[in-house]
Amino acid sequence: MRRILVALLTVWAGVATAQDTLLQTLDTGDASRGWQAVGRLDIDRSGFCTAALISESLILTAAHCVYAEDGRPILPEKFTFLAGLRDDRAMATRAIIRVTPHPAYVHHDTEARDEAVAVDMAVLELDRPVRLPSLHPYGIGPAPRGDTEVAVVSYARQRANAASLQKTCHVLDAARGVLMMSCAADFGASGAPVFWTVDGVPRIVAVMSAKGTSQGTPVSLAVTAASAIDAVLVAHRSGVNSVQPPAIATQPRFTSSGTRNDTGAKFVRP
Template sequence: MRQLIASALMVLTSAFAATAQERELVTLQTRQDSEGWEAVGRLDIAGKGFCTAALIRERLILTAAHCLYDSDGSLIAADRFEFRAGLRDGRAAATRGVQRAVAHPDYMHDEALTRASAVAMDIAVLELDRPIRETRLRPYLIAERPLTGDEVGVVSYGRGREEAPSLQEVCSVLGRQTGVIIMTCDVDYGSSGSPVFIVRDGETRIASVVSAMAHVGGEKVSLGTSLAEPLTTLMAHFASVAPARPGGTQRVMTLGERNDTGAKFVTID
């Protein structure tokens, strides 16, 4: 997780007035707590640390592009990644290696300077070495970009809570600027790549991916990528650089394509 100096981000001064119903982070301690969220996992990076990622296809996970880079700015070899879906107290619902990692083609990695333009393209997909076909690990749908005022939620791993995922059921979208979604979601180091969920048509879908932390008007905010166009571009790029597997071809993802995820949020009256 990176920090961004947010003086260039324009947020309405009244944005923080509408957050009274927000929920605190809750650790998903039991299998019952985690039901529907098992396809979110910790993405371990040998010799570096970890990010958070989510399953969007049987062989594909979605995370932040900056997770693919080492401290010296070099790309991390695919075999240094391990995806541990639904990891809780040392046990994962599924563990997979990674055989290919592809960042958005327009993402420019600069560890020393985090810009809004980089956040807008800060997404990557990683191809797992084996598909995940567990019944309770269903890939998530992708949603249209969230609007200002929308309620969203986030499932993440983070510093001090590495051993189990945490769920914040309700946080708010404060605004959007140049492809960046500005939110009140509570994130920390390790939360990079965390899926931001929204309910659309009765289904829980990924609406953004957490990229960075920032401060606006003295308040901590989280920044994510608007997935609509960037993800379409990323998937087309992935299809062009990743050879088709024997007996099939790479498919470009479309928004709203059905995956039948069982994740649910609690309705707030």
């Protein structure tokens, strides 16, 4: 995988996609309509990632978001999911009771290794279902091909209090469950859903994992949802690799914004 990704970076060096749109802040009800089921996943006193509802009780994010820098899994009570967060007000706020990363994911501290990107996916179970008409969970779509137009909704550094939409960016190439894209990414965008809209219905086709540059050209990497989601859900249902709260758990706190500046040799965790 490392050689393939490096080769792809070389092939696509210097590519700039003129059709890519700029980030649009979803700071009004009209602008955010349809995207409210994306939320900020706060990590107690250490930062945040982005996550999205895939059922009434499950959210999808990146696996590296659920590990501390020393490699230990973060306990569920340290997370808070803020669905549709805008101007410090969330449409739904939920605690987390169980965390399940992909069973093949191995956390490598601050280094974003190529082989980990292909399995950089986790699901988190909410303490209560989200049952609001405006927060409809997203379906999972097939892996897109090269040059497919996709969209990304994310929270990130300097835009932590409202989601941003990049309505159009492009898949540059794909290999072994990993997409290379022209989509923008910054710290906090880890776990952001990548959407492919077909027949007017947006579906999650990938989860943002890392960003990098090739000869000055920004690229982002994402794990394809279709290639990894089944293994994560099976592990979650069976309890394999799941992190559950201790017998006596403290209530999670609403945490302030922060960033996790995890960097890798070739790729940076957004």
